[in-house]
Amino acid sequence: MTKQLENNPLLNIKQFPNYDSIAPEHALPAIEYLCNQAKTDINQLLADEPTNWETYEKLEVVADRLGKAWSPISHLHSVMNNEQWRKAYQDCQPIISQYSAEMSQHSGLYRFYCGLRDSQAFADYTDTQKKLITDAIRDFELSGVSLSDEKKAEYQRLVQSASELYTTFSNNVLDATQSFHLHITDEKELAGIPDSALALYRQLAQQNEVEGFWLTLDFPSYVPALTYADNRALREKLYYAYNTRASELSDDGAFDNTDIIKAILSVRADLAELLGFSQYVDLSLANKMAESSQQVIHFLTDLVKKSKAQGEKEYAELLAYGKEKLGITDIEPWDIAYISEKLKQAEYAISQEQLRDYFPVPKVIDGLFDIAEQLFNVTFTENPQLSKWHKDVQSFTVKNADGEEIAYFYMDLYARKAKNGGAWMNGAIDKIDSRLMEQKPVAYLTCNFIPPTDNNPAYLSHDEVVTLFHEFGHGLHHMLTTVTHSPLSGINGVEWDAVELPSQFMENFCFEKDVLQKMSAHKNTNEPLPDDLFNKLTAAKNYHSALMMLRQLEFSLFDIKIHSKYHTDNPQDVMTTWKAVRKDVAVTPSPDYARFPMSFSHIFAGGYAAGYFSYKWAEVLSADAFSRFEEEGVYNKAVGKAFKKEILQRGASRTAMENFIAFRGRKPDITALLRHNGIAI
Numbered sequence: 001m002t003k004q005l006e007n008n009p010l011l012n013i014k015q016f017p018n019y020d021s022i023a024p025e026h027a028l029p030a031i032e033y034l035c036n037q038a039k040t041d042i043n044q045l046l047a048d049e050p051t052n053w054e055t056y057e058k059l060e061v062v063a064d065r066l067g068k069a070w071s072p073i074s075h076l077h078s079v080m081n082n083e084q085w086r087k088a089y090q091d092c093q094p095i096i097s098q099y100s101a102e103m104s105q106h107s108g109l110y111r112f113y114c115g116l117r118d119s120q121a122f123a124d125y126t127d128t129q130k131k132l133i134t135d136a137i138r139d140f141e142l143s144g145v146s147l148s149d150e151k152k153a154e155y156q157r158l159v160q161s162a163s164e165l166y167t168t169f170s171n172n173v174l175d176a177t178q179s180f181h182l183h184i185t186d187e188k189e190l191a192g193i194p195d196s197a198l199a200l201y202r203q204l205a206q207q208n209e210v211e212g213f214w215l216t217l218d219f220p221s222y223v224p225a226l227t228y229a230d231n232r233a234l235r236e237k238l239y240y241a242y243n244t245r246a247s248e249l250s251d252d253g254a255f256d257n258t259d260i261i262k263a264i265l266s267v268r269a270d271l272a273e274l275l276g277f278s279q280y281v282d283l284s285l286a287n288k289m290a291e292s293s294q295q296v297i298h299f300l301t302d303l304v305k306k307s308k309a310q311g312e313k314e315y316a317e318l319l320a321y322g323k324e325k326l327g328i329t330d331i332e333p334w335d336i337a338y339i340s341e342k343l344k345q346a347e348y349a350i351s352q353e354q355l356r357d358y359f360p361v362p363k364v365i366d367g368l369f370d371i372a373e374q375l376f377n378v379t380f381t382e383n384p385q386l387s388k389w390h391k392d393v394q395s396f397t398v399k400n401a402d403g404e405e406i407a408y409f410y411m412d413l414y415a416r417k418a419k420n421g422g423a424w425m426n427g428a429i430d431k432i433d434s435r436l437m438e439q440k441p442v443a444y445l446t447c448n449f450i451p452p453t454d455n456n457p458a459y460l461s462h463d464e465v466v467t468l469f470h471e472f473g474h475g476l477h478h479m480l481t482t483v484t485h486s487p488l489s490g491i492n493g494v495e496w497d498a499v500e501l502p503s504q505f506m507e508n509f510c511f512e513k514d515v516l517q518k519m520s521a522h523k524n525t526n527e528p529l530p531d532d533l534f535n536k537l538t539a540a541k542n543y544h545s546a547l548m549m550l551r552q553l554e555f556s557l558f559d560i561k562i563h564s565k566y567h568t569d570n571p572q573d574v575m576t577t578w579k580a581v582r583k584d585v586a587v588t589p590s591p592d593y594a595r596f597p598m599s600f601s602h603i604f605a606g607g608y609a610a611g612y613f614s615y616k617w618a619e620v621l622s623a624d625a626f627s628r629f630e631e632e633g634v635y636n637k638a639v640g641k642a643f644k645k646e647i648l649q650r651g652a653s654r655t656a657m658e659n660f661i662a663f664r665g666r667k668p669d670i671t672a673l674l675r676h677n678g679i680a681i
């Protein structure tokens, strides 16, 4: 190691990165060195084809050293996104991608894990060790590592071709979205649309060097127009353009995705077959909690059955309101969002800005810690010693009941220049406790709330309180883990249709009256949240929940059916499948020309292929888990202890289904979700 590398703070991270000394120029040399070193180390460790756990522990140290250097780089790139960090990150990224690709295809590593599985010692390994080994083998096999050379080449060709098709699909959606605009000069035509959207239209007009207003099909432009424009013809025009994007009906078919979807489905079916699955759904489910396509279809159709009557009722209510109050007698699809918003304002009006006056950040954080402390028997104390990347960041220590430090986290709550938007939790350090090393988990909790002013604390809207609880739930999952090996500790290795369980679970507390009252204090009167606001909040939460549920189920069922053997064996066009699903599920009309699948990027260009159901799946898990608290007491310590022991601490050391059953005493049930959504069963 050269002198320069020796002083590189990314190379010797122990329990915490030293943010006082990490600078962008450290990134590339550290990543280059660590990736090369890791490759050499791995090959050396595997040279004699060892089959013992000691070798696994050595490999874990190698992987962790790289992970610990990369984590602060990608974190600083997200939260201190200046030119230097952007460049440092961009320089490292291809090296990291190349390294990850090589590792997932590493036949020596694959043979090593197979060797462990087939060794005599395997029978005596703990369940966690066994699962770590079999999960690793599964992931290698899903990357095609066990195929013959000829099939491996075919696999590479299919993966490459899929990735090109996904890019074409997205580009078509993007080009089709951008090819349309409406230039309007008479403001009267835009009556009803809020000022914030009008300001955007004006700004877009300026950018295009014209007077007046410029409307596009991008979300921030399209949604307010469809929701608020009193001008019905305008809504219809936009609706048609939006719903025919990337189909044969727009742009003379220049961006038509019909054939791209066919090609994507065919490549995916081939990939599944090559890896030994009879349909693409099965390949997608191989590393998810859901066990089979039948199980998923049953799950979704059951929810449809239970939600449909209420969906019809909600739609009838909307029709009646449109007719009686707004004089729209022949309701069309482009009227639905408009009427829905008017009805919501009339009956359930609640403004997030009004709620903001009630939730000062310090009180909300106290309330959040208080719940977690009571339920999970841990304490949170501020730890000002840790070095930080910005003065607004706070750091905390988590201790167990014996006063032992078990984890740490950083909270970076406020929006600022050069910080990426949104809210997320990331692991900074993974828990590892082996013969070779010991480290405690460290988490980053990042939000983008409005910062405090000189004299006043920051205040949160209720939506933001929910966000904070959500991310803290992910944080607890990462920090309370007792699993001692990083591939399965915290949220690592958890099936992705189950990873939202702890986060969505924590959201439930934000709809409990006493919890809200405890952490609210009006900025002028110090009063806690009054009952009438609490009641409105609950009613607004469930407004048109059945209609929304049915829409999500429509997407999910279409996604599963289009990726199933049924579809490949009975080649029919995508629109036929789409219409068949809608016939079973939807209660709102859709015109014949609507071509929704042509822009469904989540499943045709993103990671949700045959996985869109995960949204609902995770909601069922979290609602059902929380319902045990509702049954036995929201602050019931025994239930809290069980949730911590069976779910939060376990990580991926068991399957998510085993964790759930251990906590709930049975498989997940949809009843609680329906009840939480106000859907009568």
Ligand SMILES: [Zn+2]
Residues within 6 Å of the ligand: 470, 474, 500, 503
């Ligand atoms: Zn989440």
